[in-house]
Structure formats: structure tokens, C-alpha cells
């Protein structure tokens with residue numbers, strides 16, 4: 001594994017491997033000695049976090065995932081404080097970052113930039129891996145990984161993700177998390193997907209075509225209450241108003257696409273509620289107390305999955321398995 005630009009690099013064995021590695025890392029990290037040993041694994045490496053679009057979870061979990069492995073980090077979180085304001089091109093900026101670090105993790109307001117950075121690496125003498133930490137409305141591959149891990153852990157006593165019915169709700173049109181997660185569903189047997197969205201915020205045709213092409217059954221509906229009792233997981237997303245071009249978010253009636261205490265009564269006892277966060281009004285705070293609410297664990301899983309991913313990029317998985325074998 002080198003660049004992580006989109007979900008196409010993942011197949012089922014790699015997804016299973018990353019999930020296993022994530023669990024091993026968190027097991028090793030539980031003891032102070034294990035945590036110290038993890039910090040030795042990549043202590044000569046440096047990473048650049050280049051986030052020109054706001055982020056809390058992805059930035060902090062990537063930063064801390066690097067630190068778990070002893071990787072030192074530097075950051076630019078606003079293009080206005082980089083030499084891009086002096087007219088330096090995106091490509092020259094990325095090449096400059098690569099002069100100083102061994103890994104570039106990047107988030108951009110528009111799609112395509114991580115792919116451009118990865119393409120650039122193919123033409124310079126010291127290429128470093130590029131990890132896409134969210135690209136416009138299009139892709140959020142590391143979020144999809146932590147979502148897969150959370151689903152697999154949630155269903156570890158009932159056969160994992162295979163055979164489950166997964167609902168995805170909210171602004172599916174502009175939600176990069178659901179777009180990336182939908183693509184990964186092709187690697188799970190017997191999964192069915194239900195897209196639940198307000199009018200004008202339905203899943204885009206490219207993802208539906210992808211699902212049809214890969215034989216992933218899906219249906220679309222605007223009726224949450226009828227759908228909830230059938231679901232094993234409901235993945236809720238917020239309205240992505242930052243992508244508005246004509247204030248279109250202001251007209252949406254979100255009430256029928258909200259999880260509150262009434263909706264909890266319609267959901268299976270074994271179902272889970274997920275959300276990439278941050279949340280808006282689409283999940284009531286009261287839902288946090290319900291054992292099926294998985295989103296806070298999901299965001300913590302994100303750090304451990306990102307440790308596993310970075311370890312895999314730097315070919316450290318055998319060392320982690322070795323450390324884990326001394327614990328068990």
C-alpha cells in the first residue's frame with residue numbers, strides 16, 4: 001500500500017487485515033509498555049497534515065495516530081498561511097511538503113486534489129505516500145475504513161457486515177462519507193443498502209450506477225419510519241450546507257429524517273446508529289444514552305484504524321503482530 005486516494009485500493013482481504021490490525025494496535029496500546037513500543041516503530045518518520053478545509057475528528061485522529069507510532073507531525077490548516085498566497089502552485093506546494101516529510105495527509109474543499117498530489121509523486125525523485133482525508137463532496141476513504149471497522153465490531157457476534165441491511169440517511173447527494181462507504185459495500189456478501197434522503201438530496205447517479213454494476217442491491221426511499229424496523233444499521237449524515245451554491249439547504253424539511261427517542265422505539269434492539277459527525281439536528285442528544293448509539297465509539301475507532309492504516313503504509317504490520325503476540 002502506498003497512496004490512499006480513494007476506496008479502489010481496498011479489497012476484502014485488505015479490509016479484514018486492516019480491521020484485525022486495528023484491534024491488535026489498540027490491544028498493544030492498552031499497556032504503558034505496549035504504548036512505548038508502538039512509539040518506537042516509526043519514530044524516524046515525519047508527516048505533514050495539510051488540511052485546507054475545516055476538520056476536528058479527521059485532523060486530530062490522524063495527528064494522534066501518527067503520535068501513537070512515534071511519527072512527528074507538522075501542519076498547514078489554512079492555505080492563507082502557506083506560500084500559495086504568493087502564487088505558489090498546488091503542485092509546487094505538495095512537492096515542497098514532500099521535501100520535509102515521509103507522509104502527506106490532506107483534506108481539500110474540492111475533489112481531485114489528492115489524486116493530483118499522488119500523480120505528482122510519480123514524477124519526482126522522492127515520492128511520499130498521499131492519504132486523502134476528505135476531498136470535496138467526492139471521497140473520504142479513511143472515514144469509510146473506520147465505518148467498516150465499527151460495523152464489523154458492532155456485528156462481531158452476528159456474522160459481521162455480511163448479510164446486513166444498512167440504511168444511509170441524510171444529504172446523500174453531497175456526503176462524501178456515504179459515497180465512500182457505499183463503494184466498499186461491494187466487498188460484503190449479501191449486504192443490502194437503503195438510501196433515505198429528502199427530495200433533491202438523493203444519492204448521485206454515479207454511486208447508484210457503481211452499485212448496480214457491482215451487484216449491490218439498494219432501494220431509495222423518503223420514508224424513515226417504515227424503513228427503520230428493517231435495518232441492522234442506520235448511518236445518519238448531516239446536511240452539507242457548506243456545499244450550497246444557491247442556499248438550497250435552507251429549504252429542506254429535516255424533521256422526517258431525524259432520529260429521536262420515538263425513532264429508537266422503531267429500531268431493532270440489535271441495530272446500531274452511526275454518524276460520521278459532526279452532527280446537526282438529525283440525531284437528538286437524548287439518543288446518545290441509547291446503547292445502540294455507536295457514533296462516539298465510531299470516532300474513537302477512527303484514530304485506531306488510522307494507526308493501522310499508517311502502519312500498513314510503512315510496512316509495520318508484522319512488527320505490530322509481533323508486539324501483540326507477546327501480550328496474548
Ligand code: CP
Nearest residue numbers: 055056057058276277
Ligand atoms: N467525520 C469527519 O470527517 O469529521 P471532521 O470533519 O471533524 O474531520
